[in-house]
Amino acid sequence: xxxxxxxxxxxxxxIRKARGHEASAAGAAEAIFPLIPDxxxxxxxxxxxxxxRVHRAVSNVQSAAILSQIVSELPAGAIYVEDDxxxxxxxxxxxxxxxxxxxEGRAPEDCVATLTLCDGLVAQTGSILTSSRHGGRGGSIVxxxxxxxxxxxxxxxxxxxxxxLAARDTERASYIGLISGSSRTADIEKIxxxxxxxxxRVDIILEQR
Amino acid sequence: xxxxxxxxxIAAAQKSADLTHxxxxxxxxxxxxxxxxxxxxxFADWEAARTYAxxxxxxxxxxxxxxxxxxxxxxxxxxxxxxWAETADDARQYICDVARKNNVKTVVKSKSMVTEEIHLLxxxxxxxxxxxxxxxxxxxxxxxxxxxxxxxxxxMHLTREQIRDLFQQKLPDDMxxxxxxxxxxAARRFLRRAFxxxxxxxxxxxxLVADAGMVAISTNEGNGRLTTSLPxxxxxxxxxxxxxxxxxxxxxxxxxxxTSGTGQPITTYxxxxxxxxxxxxxxxxxxxxxxxxxxxxxEVLADEEQQELLRCIRCGACLNKxxxxxxxxGHAFNTTYPGPIGSALTPIVNGMKDWGHLSYACSLCTAxxxxxxxxxxxxxxLLENRRKYxxxxxxxxxxxxxxSVFRWATAGPRRFALLGWFGRKITRAALxxxxxxxxxxxxxxxxxxxxxxxxxxxxxxxxxxxxxxNF
Ligand code: SF4
Numbered sequence: 032x033x034x035x036x037x038x039x040x041x042x043x044x045x046i047r048k049a050r051g052h053e054a055s056a057a058g059a060a061e062a063i064f065p066l067i068p069d070x071x072x073x074x075x076x077x078x079x080x081x082x083x084r085v086h087r088a089v090s091n092v093q094s095a096a097i098l099s100q101i102v103s104e105l106p107a108g109a110i111y112v113e114d115d116x117x118x119x120x121x122x123x124x125x126x127x128x129x130x131x132x133x134x135e136g137r138a139p140e141d142c143v144a145t146l147t148l149c150d151g152l153v154a155q156t157g158s159i160l161t162s163s164r165h166g167g168r169g170g171s172i173v174x175x176x177x178x179x180x181x182x183x184x185x186x187x188x189x190x191x192x193x194x195x196l197a198a199r200d201t202e203r204a205s206y207i208g209l210i211s212g213s214s215r216t217a218d219i220e221k222i223x224x225x226x227x228x229x230x231x232r233v234d235i236i237l238e239q240r
Numbered sequence: 241x242x243x244x245x246x247x248x249x250i251a252a253a254q255k256s257a258d259l260t261h262x263x264x265x266x267x268x269x270x271x272x273x274x275x276x277x278x279x280x281x282x283f284a285d286w287e288a289a290r291t292y293a294x295x296x297x298x299x300x301x302x303x304x305x306x307x308x309x310x311x312x313x314x315x316x317x318x319x320x321x322x323x324w325a326e327t328a329d330d331a332r333q334y335i336c337d338v339a340r341k342n343n344v345k346t347v348v349k350s351k352s353m354v355t356e357e358i359h360l361l362x363x364x365x366x367x368x369x370x371x372x373x374x375x376x377x378x379x380x381x382x383x384x385x386x387x388x389x390x391x392x393x394x395x396m397h398l399t400r401e402q403i404r405d406l407f408q409q410k411l412p413d414d415m416x417x418x419x420x421x422x423x424x425x426a427a428r429r430f431l432r433r434a435f436x437x438x439x440x441x442x443x444x445x446x447x448l449v450a451d452a453g454m455v456a457i458s459t460n461e462g463n464g465r466l467t468t469s470l471p472x473x474x475x476x477x478x479x480x481x482x483x484x485x486x487x488x489x490x491x492x493x494x495x496x497x498x499t500s501g502t503g504q505p506i507t508t509y510x511x512x513x514x515x516x517x518x519x520x521x522x523x524x525x526x527x528x529x530x531x532x533x534x535x536x537x538x539e540v541l542a543d544e545e546q547q548e549l550l551r552c553i554r555c556g557a558c559l560n561k562x563x564x565x566x567x568x569x570g571h572a573f574n575t576t577y578p579g580p581i582g583s584a585l586t587p588i589v590n591g592m593k594d595w596g597h598l599s600y601a602c603s604l605c606t607a608x609x610x611x612x613x614x615x616x617x618x619x620x621x622l623l624e625n626r627r628k629y630x631x632x633x634x635x636x637x638x639x640x641x642x643x644s645v646f647r648w649a650t651a652g653p654r655r656f657a658l659l660g661w662f663g664r665k666i667t668r669a670a671l672x673x674x675x676x677x678x679x680x681x682x683x684x685x686x687x688x689x690x691x692x693x694x695x696x697x698x699x700x701x702x703x704x705x706x707x708x709x710n711f
Contacts, residue, residue, distance in 0.1 A: 038534075039324035042480065043305050045538035049547065051302025063292060063492055065284040077505070137523035140436050156495075156506045167522035168469035172462050172509075190506065191491030197512070198487050201452045205318065205518040205528075206469070208511040209494075214462035215508055216424055218377035218393060220264075220400050221271045224424040227376060228431065229462025229509070 070154035070188050077157025081212030082225060083233045094180065094238050095124035098146070101178060101234050102128060108143035111174065113166035115148055118180060122146070138169035144176035145169075150207075151196055152181055152235070155189040158211040159235065160197060162204035171210060177230040182240040241636070244574065245597035251572035252601070261397060261569060268396050269560050275503025276557070282495075282505055293496045294615040296489045297551035300481075304541070307450040307483045308532065314453020318515030320528040328358035331531050335442070335475055336363055338529055342473050344369055344440040348431075350457070350464040351375035352444025353391055353554060354477050354533060357576045360442070371442075372434040374463035376427050383410045389570035391577060392501050392556035397569060431463070441467035441525070445478035446497065446553070448530075452487040454514040455530065458497065458507035465509050474516070474525040480532050481541075481550040487512075493553070500555035500613040536589035546588060546621055551614040552581050558608035558618055564601050573598065580608040584621040587629070596629030642682070660699050667695045 067073050078085045086101070088094040102110065102125045110125065112118050114134040122130055131139065138145055147170045151160035159179055161171050171177050187193050190209070197207045214229030225231050255261055280286045300307055312322045325331035339347070347364060349355065349371055361371050361382075373382040377394035381387065383406055388394035395403070404418040407426050414429040416422055443464055447456040455476050457464045468474050484493065490510075498504040517524030541547045559565045559579030570578040575586045575598070583598035599622045608618040629635060649659035670680060677687040696703070 036324055038326040038330060042324050042326060042532075042534045042538060043309075045534070046305045046308075046480070046541060049538065049541040050544055051304075052298065052544070052547070062285050063283060063289045064495075065282075081508075133522050140432075158506065158510075163518070163521045163524060168465070168524050169522075172465040172469060189491065190494060191488055194487050194491050198452060201314075201454060201487070201512075201514060203518070205515045205521060205524055206511065206513050207454070208465070208509060209506065210509060211506050212508050214460070216376045216461045217502070218375070218380070218395055219398075219403055219420050219423055221268050221393075222400075222420045224420050226428070227424055227461035227463070228374070228428055228435075228466055 064155065064189065067154055067188050070186055071183070074152060074154040074157055074186060077154070077211075078235065079157075081157045081233075083157060083159075083212050083235060085235045085237055088236060088238045091120065091238070094236050095121050097236050098122075098178065098180075099124040101176075101236075102144065105143050105176060108141060109139065111138040111142040111145040111166065111170065113145075113147040113170055118146055118148065121180060133166045133170065137167055138173040140173065142174045144178055145171065145174045146178045146180065147171060149179050149181050149185065150200070151185050151187045151193055152237075153187050153190055153193045153209065156209070156211050158190070158193070158209040159233075160187070160193045161208055161210060162197070162200055163206040164200075164204050168206045171208070172214075172229045175226065175230055176232045176234065177210075178234045178236065180236045180238070182238045184240040242594050242597065244594050248572060248574065248597060248601070251574070252568035255569045255572050256567040260399075262567070264397055264399055265566055265569065268393065269566060272503065272560050276499065277503075279499040279503035279505065282499070289492060289496050290613050290615055292492050293553070293613050294551060296484055296493065297553065297614045298548065300484050301541070301547055301550045303485070304480060304483065307485060308448075308480060310450040311448050311453055311483055312530075312532075315515060315528075315530055318453070318518065318528075320515040320530060322530045322532060325531050325533045325535070328533075328535050331358045331477060331533050331535070332360055332363045334531055335360060335477065335529075336367060338473065338475060338527075339364060339367065339369055339440055342439060342527070344473070346434065346438040347371040347440045347442055348374050348434050348438040348463075348467045348471065349378075349442040350444070350459060350467040351378050351394070352442070352477060353388070353576060354444050354479055355442065356387060357535065358477070358533065360477070372431065372438070374431050374435070374461075374467055375459070376424065376461060376463075379427055379431065380406065383407075387571065387576075389578075390556060390559060391554050391579075392559075397571075435466045435470050438471045440473040440475065441469075441471040442475045442477065443467050445476050445482050445530075447490065447493065448478065448483040449487050449490070449512065450483055450485050452512065452514065454487070454512040456490060456494075457511045457513065458494070458509065459511075460502075460504075460508040462509055465511060468511070468513055469524060472525055473527040473529070474513075475529045475531065476513075477531045477533060480534055480537055481552075496613045497553050497555055500553075500557040500611070540585065540588050543588070545624060546584075548616055549581070549585055549588075549621060551616055552585075553614055554581075555613055557611040557613065561607040561611045563603060563605060563607070568601070573601070580618040580622070581616075584616075584618055584625065587625050592625070592629050592632050596625060596632075599623075599625035599629060638681070657699060657701065664695055664697070664699070668697075671695065
């Protein structure tokens with residue numbers, strides 16, 4: 032398939048002919064958003080507004096117990112898990128469930144939940160910074176429930192810092208995303224409905240570090 | 241008057257008299273206004289955010305060539321393909337070729353106004369390919385066989401009852417109730433099958449990030465994520481003006497777009513895609529194409545005055561604020577992009593002769609200017625278009641003569657008084673002999689829906705002097 036075609040040169044020539052206004056680079060973004068004095072408090076508040084459930088844990092053991100509790104609330108069916116030693120250990124608590132690891136392939140259509148890690152958490156918007164390295168692209172979107180295991184030292188203040196962190200990943204991951212809550216739509220009479228196509232439910236197990 | 245102008249006037253008159261339509265739009269726009277007002281409070285300085293966004297987009301418009309080349313280099317390095325399409329036809333052709341080569345039978349498409357602009361769906365369907373819109377609003381208008389009504393909320397003009405009736409007819413197997421939740425669930429069930437069956441996903445782009453070489457897509461429903469993750473081939477179709485210099489710019493642009501679009505702090509899924517499935521990844525498309533569309537954009541760029549229109553991030557705020565859009569609705573415009581931005585862009589891109597009338601679908605209230613997050617002076621562009629429309633010779637002679645007289649008269653107080661005296665005399669005489677106000681030139685459209693007031697004998701100036709300024 033062509034990656035360069037005759038139209039390319041013609042379009043570029045037309046662009047070069049046009050005189051652009053001398054535009055100065057954008058100024059500092061600092062004054063645009065208010066300061067976030069307590070990122071953790073802000074993160075929790077934003078998650079609440081996003082309808083993301085955050086479960087705080089102080090140890091691995093407690094995280095495993097929380098996972099087990101979340102999973103017990105889900106209907107029967109397989110759980111798709113990012114293949115990572117930490118998550119494998121957590122999954123011991125849900126041994127009775129069918130577990131599919133990401134190393135075995137992509138998230139199946141009918142899994143009831145996915146469990147992944149993330150690259151960061153964003154206080155400003157209550158978002159999860161993720162990428163295709165975490166269970167693939169489908170790991171965070173295919174199932175009706177997405178469970179994320181994160182640690183408090185992953186908390187970032189704002190979207191700009193998340194993008195700075197993501198910039199390091201652009202060579203390695205074909206997909207990077209900020210997830211801010213569950214899938215939703217307001218296309219019918221502006222009434223908000225959760226669970227349009229992606230997860231209806233997003234749970235973060237947040238372990239103290 | 242062109243045929244399109246006449247059609248616009250008829251459609252506009254019909255829609256503005258439709259009270260159900262008015263009530264639906266009012267409800268939608270009122271809840272939008274409340275959400276946006278709340279959303280803006282999250283900024284320490286909303287004006288600073290607008291200035292920043294305008295600068296980033298301005299910088300990009302001034303540097304399109306190097307930025308697009310940088311973007312292309314990075315995409316190609318990750319194994320993606322970039323195609324530069326000069327026209328709508330070019331773009332359609334390329335995408336149809338990709339579909340044919342991949343033996344595509346079903347396509348899932350996430351929301352993209354550019355695919356509307358290039359009329360992509362009919363072209364693919366001609367090849368026997370089934371295309372499903374996956375944004376709920378887009379699916380609704382697709383099932384109704386009509387174009388999107390709004391660039392952000394495509395089914396803004398419909399009530400729940402209308403959508404229920406539509407789904408009952410078109411998606412009976414997936415229906416399981418008629419509440420908002422149940423209607424969304426029906427669409428979810430229906431589209432899920434499509435997502436997993438489709439061989440090709442087509443999406444638009446909100447931004448093309450040059451330094452990262454990634455496409456930024458924002459959706460709330462997650463349909464964009466599924467469209468770009470599941471099928472074997474992913475095609476992005478987008479305008480060349482969508483490029484921005486740096487990944488970090490999204491730290492402001494994402495919140496600004498979401499706030500202006502729906503009042504949200506950020507869209508639920510703010511996604512960056514840089515190519516096909518990379519080595520070691522478990523899923524993602526095997527083929528990835530970006531179609532960069534010109535289709536008249538370089539013409540806008542060539543006009544030094546109007547090139548700032550390319551800063552538009554398609555947030556829809558100017559539509560929501562526009563009193564004309566709110567009365568005549570999105571379909572009356574008969575353009576891909578309705579409302580102020582559409583009225584400004586369409587005549588430049590599609591021809592002043594056919595589309596110049598849209599520059600007059602504006603009361604010059606300037607509400608659009610005040611909400612545009614990238615500070616485009618939309619009303620100024622509409623005025624500029626009017627000037628071109630007249631100078632390019634498609635205005636009525638009577639209008640030209642009328643305005644020359646008006647210009648002459650307003651150049652001095654005596655002339656103005658003389659014209660006023662003359663106007664009063666003629667109007668009074670005409671009404672006295674029983675002429676209907678509908679026959680009286682410019683009064684005709686005014687008196688169509690309003691009673692003609694009595695024409696005073698004296699001028700305002702005379703009355704002022706007589707009453708010593710007391711009324
Ligand atoms: S012109 Fe401005 S307000 Fe209108 S859609 Fe574009 S960015 Fe939004």
